[in-house]
Amino acid sequence: MKLVLKGLTKVYPARGKKGKPVTAVDHFDFEIPDGKLIGLLGPSGCGKSTTLYLICGLEKPTDGKLYFGEDDVTDLPPENRGVGLVFQNYALYPHLTVEQNITFPLENLKKAERPTKEEMHTRAVEAAKLVQIDGLMERKPSELSGGQQQRVAIARALVKMPRVLLLDEPLSNLDARLRLQTREEIRRIQRETGITTIFVTHDQEEAMSISDMIVVMKDGVVHQIGKPQEVYDDPVNLFVAKFLGTPPINTFDGHVKDGALYIGDAKVLETPGVEDREVYVGIRPEGFRLSPDGPLVCDLTGVDVMGRDTSVVSTHAASRDVNVRSIIDSEDAATITGKQVRFTLRPSKVLLFDHETEERIRYGNK
Amino acid sequence: METNNRKAWLYLIPAFVFLGLFMVYPLVDVFIYSFEEGYNFASESFFGTGLYNYSYVLHDPYFLQAIKNTFLMVIITVPISTGLSLLISLALSSIKPLQNLFQTIYFLPYVTNTLAVGLVFMILFRKTPYSDGMVNRLILFFGGRSVDFIEGPYWAKMFVFCFYIIWVVMPFKILILTSALASVNPMYYKAAKVDGTPKWRVFTKITLPMISPMIFYLVITGFIGAFKSYSDAVALFGTNLNSAGMNTIVGYVYDMLYGDSGGYPSYASAAAIILFVIVLTITCINLMVSKKHVQY
Numbered sequence: 001m002k003l004v005l006k007g008l009t010k011v012y013p014a015r016g017k018k019g020k021p022v023t024a025v026d027h028f029d030f031e032i033p034d035g036k037l038i039g040l041l042g043p044s045g046c047g048k049s050t051t052l053y054l055i056c057g058l059e060k061p062t063d064g065k066l067y068f069g070e071d072d073v074t075d076l077p078p079e080n081r082g083v084g085l086v087f088q089n090y091a092l093y094p095h096l097t098v099e100q101n102i103t104f105p106l107e108n109l110k111k112a113e114r115p116t117k118e119e120m121h122t123r124a125v126e127a128a129k130l131v132q133i134d135g136l137m138e139r140k141p142s143e144l145s146g147g148q149q150q151r152v153a154i155a156r157a158l159v160k161m162p163r164v165l166l167l168d169e170p171l172s173n174l175d176a177r178l179r180l181q182t183r184e185e186i187r188r189i190q191r192e193t194g195i196t197t198i199f200v201t202h203d204q205e206e207a208m209s210i211s212d213m214i215v216v217m218k219d220g221v222v223h224q225i226g227k228p229q230e231v232y233d234d235p236v237n238l239f240v241a242k243f244l245g246t247p248p249i250n251t252f253d254g255h256v257k258d259g260a261l262y263i264g265d266a267k268v269l270e271t272p273g274v275e276d277r278e279v280y281v282g283i284r285p286e287g288f289r290l291s292p293d294g295p296l297v298c299d300l301t302g303v304d305v306m307g308r309d310t311s312v313v314s315t316h317a318a319s320r321d322v323n324v325r326s327i328i329d330s331e332d333a334a335t336i337t338g339k340q341v342r343f344t345l346r347p348s349k350v351l352l353f354d355h356e357t358e359e360r361i362r363y364g365n366k
Numbered sequence: 367m368e369t370n371n372r373k374a375w376l377y378l379i380p381a382f383v384f385l386g387l388f389m390v391y392p393l394v395d396v397f398i399y400s401f402e403e404g405y406n407f408a409s410e411s412f413f414g415t416g417l418y419n420y421s422y423v424l425h426d427p428y429f430l431q432a433i434k435n436t437f438l439m440v441i442i443t444v445p446i447s448t449g450l451s452l453l454i455s456l457a458l459s460s461i462k463p464l465q466n467l468f469q470t471i472y473f474l475p476y477v478t479n480t481l482a483v484g485l486v487f488m489i490l491f492r493k494t495p496y497s498d499g500m501v502n503r504l505i506l507f508f509g510g511r512s513v514d515f516i517e518g519p520y521w522a523k524m525f526v527f528c529f530y531i532i533w534v535v536m537p538f539k540i541l542i543l544t545s546a547l548a549s550v551n552p553m554y555y556k557a558a559k560v561d562g563t564p565k566w567r568v569f570t571k572i573t574l575p576m577i578s579p580m581i582f583y584l585v586i587t588g589f590i591g592a593f594k595s596y597s598d599a600v601a602l603f604g605t606n607l608n609s610a611g612m613n614t615i616v617g618y619v620y621d622m623l624y625g626d627s628g629g630y631p632s633y634a635s636a637a638a639i640i641l642f643v644i645v646l647t648i649t650c651i652n653l654m655v656s657k658k659h660v661q662y
Contacts, residue, residue, distance in 0.1 A: 058556055079562020091557035095575040104571075105561035160561070 001069045001163050001196055003032035003055070008064035010050050010220075024050040026220040027064065032198070032213075037190045039207030039228075040200045042217035043243070048200045049168055051217070055198065056083045056166050068163055079108075081164075084157030084195075088169040090149045092141040098152050099124050099137040105160045127155040130189060147178045154189065165190070167199035171206055183210050204244050208232065216240050233348075238358040241282045241351055247311070247327070249351070251320040254281040261352070264318045266295040269345055271352065271363040279361060280320070280353040285311070287349025288326035290335060294342035298324050303333060314341055393642075399635035407631060419636035428621075429637060432613040435599075439528055439614070440592040447532040448584055451539035456569075458540070459547045469544065476537035483534060484601020491515035491526050516603065523603065523612055531598055535591065539584050546580035547573070582656040586649055593645050596620060615641045 008028040014021045024047040032038055040048040053059040055066065057078035066074045073081050092101050102124040106115055115123065128134040131151035141149055150170065157165055170186060171179045187210040190197045201207050207214045208228040216223045216231065216239075224231050224240045235241040241249050254263045255278050261269040263281060288296075290312075298314035301323065305311075310333035312326045326343065352361040399405050400419055402412040423429050458468055475483065490500045493514035502512035513519065515526040550573060558568050574581075596616035599607055607613035608621060615637065622634035 056560055058559060077562075078560045083560065085557070085560045087553055087557060089551075089553060091551070091553040093554065093572060093575075095578075096571075104563075108561050108563045108567065156561075 002034045003030075003164060003196060003198075004065075004067040005030045005032075005055075006065040006067070008051070008054055008066060009062050010047070010054055010059060011062040023220050025054065025061075028222055030215065030222070030225060032196060035194045035196055036212040037187065037210060038196075038198045039211035039214040040198060040217065041204055041207040041214050041243070042202065044202055045219075046217040047220035048202075048215075048217050050220075052085075052166050052168055052198065052200050055164065056085045057081050058085075082160075082162050084160065084162035084165045086150075086153045086157050086165075086167045086170055088172060090141075090153040090173075092149055092152055092156075094141050096140075097137065098128070098133065098139050098141070098144070101141065101152055102127055102155045102159050105156060109160075123159055124155075127159040128152075130158065130192065131155045131185070146174050147182055150174065150182060151185075154186075158189075158193065158195075162195065165193075165195045165197040167197065169200055169202070171201070171203070179206070186210060205246055208244065216243060218243075235351065236360055238280055238282065238353040238360075241353070241360075245284060247285050247325040249282045249284050250324050250326070252281040252283070252316065252318045253320060254279050254318065254352075256352070261350070263296060263316070266297065268295045269347060269350055274352065274361060274363045278355045280355060280358065282351040282353060283345060284349040284351075285325050285327040287346045288312075288328060288343040289346060290328055290332050291342055291344040294344040296343040296345065298341050298343065300336065300339055300341050303336060305330060305333070312336070312341060396635045396638055399631055400639045402632055405632045405635075412632070419632045420640070423633050423636045423640065426633075428608045428613060429615075429618050431608075431611060432615050432618040435524070435527075435612060436593060436595075436614045438524060439531060439595070440589060442524075442528045443531045443535070443592055444585060444588045446528075447535050448539060448581065448588060450532070451536050451543055451584070452581070454536070455540050455543035455547055456573075458544050469541075472540050473537045475534060476541070480534065480597050481601045484530070484598070487526065487530050487602055488516055493518070517610070520611060523610070526602060527599065527612060530602055531592065531595060534598065535588065539588070542580055542584060543577065546577040550576045578656075578659065582652070582659075586652045586656070589648050589652060590645055593641065593648070615644075 005028050008025060009023070010025040012022045012024055026047075028051060040051060042048045050059060054061050057073070057076060061074065064074075065072060068081065078085075093104065096104065099121070103120045106120045106123065109115070125134055125137070128137060131154050133148055133151045133155065136144065136148060136152075141152065144152065150173075154167075154170075167186070171182055174182055183206055186197075186199070199207075199211075211228055213226060214228050214231055215225045218239055224236050226234075231240065232244045235244065238251070242251070252263045254261055254268075255276070256262070256271055256274045257276050259270065259272050259274065260267050261271045261274075261279070261281065296316070298316045300312070300314045302313040303310060304313065308330060309327050310330045312328060312333065314324045314326070315322075316324050347364065352363060353359065354361055401415050401417070403414045403416060403418050405412040454472065458465060458472070461468070491502075492499045493502050493512055493516075498506065498512050499515075501515065506512055513522045515522045517523075554572050554576070555568065558572055563571070594616055596614050599612050599614050599617055603610040603612045605625075607617045608625075613621070619634045619637045619641070622630045622637060
């Protein structure tokens, strides 16, 4: 089922005498296609969790409308929306067993809709099988690992067959290895059930790796919506460019003169169609190429070999970050000698941004 | 490991010394007295040993009255005070404005002197030839018949006694329960809301289990405290509790030691040991029940 957010806005009233009203979500417009996995991405405090709570109904929007399919659910309480929510800390009831936790939402149903005891058990087992915890039904949450608790929480959200599944920072309480495993698991569960799923994260890698689409937010405002690769390749502004990618994009002060981009005094790239101006230059780590007579000259500080790739750490006077991080093939890295490295740039990986608005400046065919 | 152990014992010595001197030794001593017939403090002499003290105490109508009073009071006050405290705490934690003010008001009885409160209760409930007292005026106003709650029939005295004890013990329970309620992670309520859990089910299936350790703590300490009550009875009915028919077990022990009829440490010791056994039994039962029901 598709989800439509129309100008969804949440303003929290001012706290105290000096406080100002806080706009947590500002006119969120988005049509979420049926059966997709959507990642809401942004730094902490950007309004992504509030958006999730608005969708599930725990928060009431100040303005705007929310539709599930054709139904206007803006004023519906959460239990009538058909949403399943998985909390960041899972919110499993510690005094109930796994099975009791999973059947809890079913037991809440009113007389007519309420399944029989056997039916509840079957559905709980089904949900548990889906998340592969059917062997742990009699345990208490405290006897489970973090990853298993997470699965129980997902099973509990799925057992009432929600129209929309919402996950609030689902991986943030897991260790690194489990996180990789669980995100694949979430992807699998979403594929198998086909439920439209929205998850919130501040980890761009997580969002990029499993989402069909990502929404990048900051200060309550949606900056960009798109497929992960598209957003990465074609960010609309400096914030989005900086937020996506590990290692993050390198930024430089630069200027455009006579259709060419200069970093410091070096002419690094032809940028046809851009008028003369000061710009921020964003260069993805993979946008650098070692070249003995390359125009961009950096002072070498270190070389980190990471197997297939090598990360070259260097500094440059015009760089806006402490280090310039570039990723090159390990074979090429063998040629590095001396105290300086010289790069040529791959035009597709070089992005220009306005000095004032930090909006993207497009050039050439991009 | 070995030296660590020795160090640990060394650090524990002060606690052991004080516990031994002021808890274990007196307890053992009382236990011994309770078997020594006619022990005399002054001459430190006694007639013989045996179970006579217990037999005397258990056949003493005053003691039986004290047992009856204490049990009745405990059975009435512990559940009512805990239940009422839970209701008040729930109400307190569901209101936002003036919450702190109400919490302070509800806590006031705790910091008020027992005897002062007793005096107030006496004035409220007493009926004298000159005045009916506040409560009796209320009863008369609603068309009832006035009763002397302080020196009148047994049920009236028991009512005031229980009323008084409930009133005195509630502040502490409310304090504990409000903080227990506040410590339940709001996330559980959010989860329950998303699942459309009815209010009553949220209370019985989430809130109650979550605060159950605290409730059991209050029940156990409530039982122990109520069994040991004495000053409350004195505050209401004066020092001659036996003639008022409102003595408690601790009151009986005190009377045997120092009261007008006092000077019988052997009987007092036997009564004290009986009280100890009662409290121990009840507490064990409580713990067994709580193990079954406090599930995490």
